[in-house]
Amino acid sequence: MARGGQRRSGASGTSATSKNASKTAGGKSNRTAKPAAAAKRGAGRGGGRKQPARPRDNEGVIPILARVVREVEGAVQRDQMRPSTRTKFQVVALLMREERARVKADPTLSEARRAEQLKRLDGVATILAQTAARKPALLALLTEDAAVSDAALELRRELLDAAGLEAPPAPAAPTPAETTAPSTPTAATPSSTPAPVASVPAERRVVPQAIVARKRSNPFLPPDFEIANKPRVRPRLLAGWELLEPLFRAFERGGSSACMPLPQPASLQAPGGLELMPHQARVVAAAAAGHRTFLLADEPGLGKTAQALLAAQAADAYPLLVVVPNVVKTSWAREAARWTPKRRTTVVHGNGESIDGFADVVVVNYEILDRHVGWLADLGFRGMVVDEAHFIKNKGSQRSQHVLALSQQIQARTASPLLMALTGTPLINDIEDFRAIWEFLGWIDGEKPVGELMAALEDNALTPADAAFYPAARDAVIDRGIVRRRKIDVAADIPARRVADMPVELDDDAGRSIREAERELARRLVKRYETALETRTTGTVVDGIDHELVRRVATWEREESTGAKTGENVFSMMRRIGQAKAGLAADYAAQLANNVGKVVFFAKHVDVMDAAEQTFAKRGLRFTSIRGDQTPRVREKNIDAFVNDPEVAIVVCSLSAAGVGLNLQVASNMVLAELSWTDAEQTQAIDRIHRIGQAEPVTAWRIIAAQTIDTRIAELIDSKAGLAARALDGSDEEVGSSADVQLEALVSLLTDALAGRVADLR
Template sequence: MARPGQRQKGARRTAPPKQRRVRHQDDVISVLARTAREIEAAVLRGRVTPAVRTKFQALALMLRDERARVQAAPGNGSHRAEELKRLDGIAAILAATAVRDAGLLALLAEDTSVSDAARSLKREMMRDLGIEPAPEEIASAETATAPADTESRVVPQTVISRQLANPFLAPDFSAVPQRTSRPRRLAGWELLGPLLSSFERAGGGAPACMALPAPTARFTPAGLELMPHQGQLVAAVAAGHRTFLLADEPGLGKTAEALLAAEAANAYPLLVVVPNVVKINWAREAARWTPHRPVTVVQGDGETADGFADIVVLNYEVLDRHLGWLGDFGFRGMVVDEAHYIKNKTSQRSQHVLTLSDRIRSRMARPLLMALTGTPLINDIEDFRAIWQFLGWIDDSKPLGELADALEDIGLTPADRGFYAAARQCVIDLGIVRRRKLDVAADIPARRIADLPVELDGQAGRSIRAAERNLASRMVAQYETALANRSSDAGVEGIDYDLVRRVARSELKDATTAQSGENVFTMMRHIGQAKAELAADYAAQLARSTGKVVFFAKHIDVMDAAEETFARQGVRFSSIRGDQTPKARQANIDAFVNDPDVAVAVCSLTAAGVGINLQVASNIVLAELSWTNAEQTQAIDRSHRIGQAEPVTAWRIIAAQTIDTRIAELIDSKAGLAARALDGSDEEVSSSADVQLDALVALLTDALRAPSRHVGALRS
């Protein structure tokens, strides 16, 4: 789909045919603008639900059609120009919003299919505006509701050619061995909950990693060298293991491990499903580590795909149109990169991945299945479910196959004290591989995070501190109102911390649903804007004294401000953003890596935090804070990875005497789920929502403790 506000290649400037308009066009543009603002507000709050994505795509379609209508309409030229200007403004809002979320950004790609939900919502919006849909839109709607084989939408011509060229190339669906039934002692027990809980309870130095054999270099091409930990996984595949949750920390070379694992298993043809931004990188890595295996990257409808390739790489967003032939292609292996993308089992991308995995497992004896992710758990232990199901370890309700047998063999039930540790080990033995940088310290130099407090002077600093005071005062008022409305026997001495958390939770809920007004999210954005020039100035100093620097920011306007600073100072930079095509993105990465005069890479924290290698730099500037330790770590690990020859320092720019400082402390105190579930740590489970809530709790608590408050205000 074309970017909003732009015509698709080859499109004529004509309005959609036979659309009867009842309302005035200005009403249409106003509705489009209001809808764009609603989407923008949802993204700023971090609430990018499937409904928001559907609304985004429907709005983009409406915007394209309205632009075509305005351009083709007769009449006053100045009026037409004014309408086009307003439409371009809406397009700019959509583009800027999409940069903040990879899922929205993918909807603007030319090869993205339009979902049935988006088409339906577009028709509803048109009806509400008094626009009669074009005949082809009505026909499309009827087709969408009619029974159809949706898995056969697209079959690339070269795939057909492969099937016709040689009968011996037809898929060899090896017989799946029939499992003999055995008595199930645990048949009446609910087991998935206890299995997940066994990881949540893990601690006391029990890392999640299966036993691995001595490393092998047998499958490594001449001139290249694997690290010992990489060679161990390849050796496990050579010994016959076939399912893996490869959860090595970012930067430890998972891509090379997966490619050589396929070589060791002879798992060809191999299907690789990846985020759109790393398709080119996967093709390059495949050419490097398996140079004798042809690789093809599927773009859009697959017109340029090579049906005879051994390795097929495509992105999550185009799976829907290729499910039919992919399921029948005869793949002997499937790799899912950044597997946390499928954590939401109700999402379309997850359902497509699980469908393909199920089809491969049903038709192939012991295929190679690998889920790659450095952050398998983001917000909840339930994030494991989709990954385990992809690997064939469980289904929606129970353990399957080898896992079910292993649980029977331990001779315990969830009512027994030792069940959880033993059950956790059963899952790990199926193929969880987790190595930390600490475990391979000899291979990778040290990493440290250094905080640089900065003072926000001038009007920006004053307005931010005033906004914090207003937010604290608002919560204090809510707290005191709640106290005043209590019954007389419900008193609490001093500060009621349970009530503090309830007030903070209410404020956080309001912040995620409010359309406007100052809240914790808008404050963090304003702080980022105020820090932008200071952070860029420091990055420029680093670049002059130490060499290349990676500059990360969360918001597009912070990136813009930083790039303006670099331009003024004569510092050459490369910009890596979410709104770039894969080709343009790779060109910017290559410029930073290969051109000695390009000193800084200005990167989007969300769009460039995964899937790229920037190890040419050993200094990173984090201009804005993330809400999670995992996102911050992902960004740092673009440089702190195998091949890095120097210690890596991440310089966090912290706005002193603001909520920024408190959030930095909270992020550092919460290492995330992976620490407990996979690394055997006793650290608390946390998520982005935890940090947001705790920041508000701290703000309210500090306000209640302030000496300027009258003691009588703390009524009990």
């Protein structure tokens, strides 16, 4: 008891701030107690000269963040990670970033007070970093494109309310019935057992009451007896051969344009008096003729949404499941009502309280799929569309596992389901980005080709040892349903587009600091290279620069930089360059808005977006924004304002949150304030305005910081643009290295530094 009493006494002496923060978070006033406590502490320290400042330490959002981050730290230390722990971690990071920006911009704070507040925020940041180091999976919650769940938005509102700050309204919490409703059994087909859905924590699963009502009205799924007649293909000539890698290499070698033969449409008419373009109608005709799997890889802006909806109608693939990024969920519902008005469409928000359980088309976003994957797997879908299918390229991610599990369930219960993967950028960095998409479509099972693809490969009577295997195998895959058309080929009426680089000189202190940091990074790489050269034990001697060793050194640097929390690296440098360019890029966007009309402004980091918005506000320009932490309602409101309000001149967009699925063709000029790491992400952003219906030539103004690593990265991004062109478009353009741009940038930096040293020696 004595030891316990001492521990309690010690805790009260060291965590008074945490106790006060807890009371504040609970919504109870602590103003009466705090002055007295502060006076007592001051008296104990001899004079109490700091007495007036102490009460403020327990006001506002910082003490609340301190309390919550300690809760997260404790849960991780006890190895008790729950979804609520992840939510708290993300919300603390979001609020800390917002509070840091507020403190820096607050003109009412003295320099001493500002430094004090920033120091306290640094303490919170340190705990976050230490916690993430213990559980690296938490780092994914800190990226710009990390999904912000409804639970996170609700917690953010609660914490801001507790701090006495305004917060946007949060979604309504689910009722107990909605979170605990049992699933009604369904009948499986007689010939196969459905694949299990990916594991989902029980506390995350929901079954909306509307779905319970649907199942009770018809508790058994009608069996599809055609499954029993599906032939099982057993390899003969190709038995024992590794086939997936040769299939990927077949696409890397290139060939003719990657588009399956498509029938001519009987009509271009669509419901409601709408008219399809010929390339759209041909996909619908293929579905009507019985084709059921499509990798629809048309360039962005060619109307893939309409093609998918009308293909589902032609194939009678209802109920239809559509999985999409959050940013385009509402847009899909609008397009479904437009193109298939006789079919009921419902959109799953949050825990699904408002869905129509008897709808023909169910639209759900990747970010909440884990909550709904259980009842979705049991609903008896006869078709599934995955929009922006490159989102599932990482098979280790939870969203990929859920999508693949749902596809397997549908294929196990339906003989010929309609499966469509939609993406304008199927290849980001590597040919193997195809793997998860092909598995979703049922062409491979993760280890080998299956079904019709395996039968086609067998019919070719070739093996990977034959040179003729590769073009024949490529054609066999394409015939399974790859459809790739370019704007230049099928939509000649869409005006041309161009990317125009705008070099800017960073001649201020920030620019000089960036260039010095780049030189320091180069010196560090050179030192590491020389150390590796001196300690090498292989005895290999290379005259001049050892390029193999250069690449290894760059790889070490990149791997260490990814998890580094301090020190200069390629990631922090690009962020600093983005910050330094922000004002210049915003100035140029403002000039465009004043001279040519509406402008789309893209940036990668939140602080760059914030700086741009401050510039536009000073210039008296009305603007709106599209960010990753917005609710669908706010996002749609902001999009509508930019598209429909002539007074709104600029929309400030996040590259990750607004780079897909949006139609912003009301503008024909775009400013790319920061570089992406891939050509695909840059292209997706440009295609928000270069779309069917665009009446003017499109220009993307890419802001490049001259005499910095920014220039190198722009060149590397452009060099990697040939990957999709060679694999899918039949281009003769050489494919660059599949290594990522960050690595190539470091290789270039080190090579140039070593070349400079050699030149100096001569």
